[in-house]
Amino acid sequence: METADITRPADALTFRVGTRSDVPELVALIESAYRGEASKAGWTTEADLLDGQRTDPEGVAAVIDAENSRLLTVERDGELVACCQVERRGEHAYFGMFAVRPALQGAGLGKVIIAEAERFAWAEWGAREMHMTVISAREELIAWYERRGYSRTGQMSPFPYGDERFGVPRRADLQFELLVKSLVKPLV
Secondary structure (H helix, E strand, O other): OOOOOOOOOHHHEEEEEOOHHHHHHHHHHHHHHHOHHHHOOOOOOOOOOEEOOOOOHHHHHHHHHOOOEEEEEEEEOOEEEEEEEEEEEOOEEEEEEEEEOHHHOOOOHHHHHHHHHHHHHHHHHOOOEEEEEEEOOOHHHHHHHHHOOOEEEEEEEEOOOOOHHHOEEOOOOOEEEEEEEEOOOOOO
16 A cells, blocks of 8 residues: 655645546546545545545546636646646636546645645636635544635535536535635735
């Protein structure tokens, strides 16, 4: 089993915008971070809440192809270790499709990646806020985002029950909560 190397500096990471040729590897990464037995090696698993898929090649390709969306890929030594979606939505940006290889979770990569996504949204689009939706039952994950400066809004949206592209729910009470963070101009 791969172990996290927390001694590696953040500058050993390479960020780039994903392309269509990345789709198979990105789908595998996202699936491994959220669903099935492999996801249980990390702490972001949704395997206790949802069965089925987290995404599919068409969904990842749609994010890559969308005019106002970027799927940032994160590599270490040429190997894909994480990704996230950043999408321009007017004056704010949306953060989603965030995945870190399960064996590397808990090593500080997430903090670096979300900070880069925020910097990207500000620099590329002048976004003043970052929005995201998180399954409200994911209290530990929401607490992690709160430590990064995100606030719970109490604004809920329904889980897409019956649309297996987003998974097969194991509970009847799933919903998404909107989290928001104000972005400020970086000092650097």
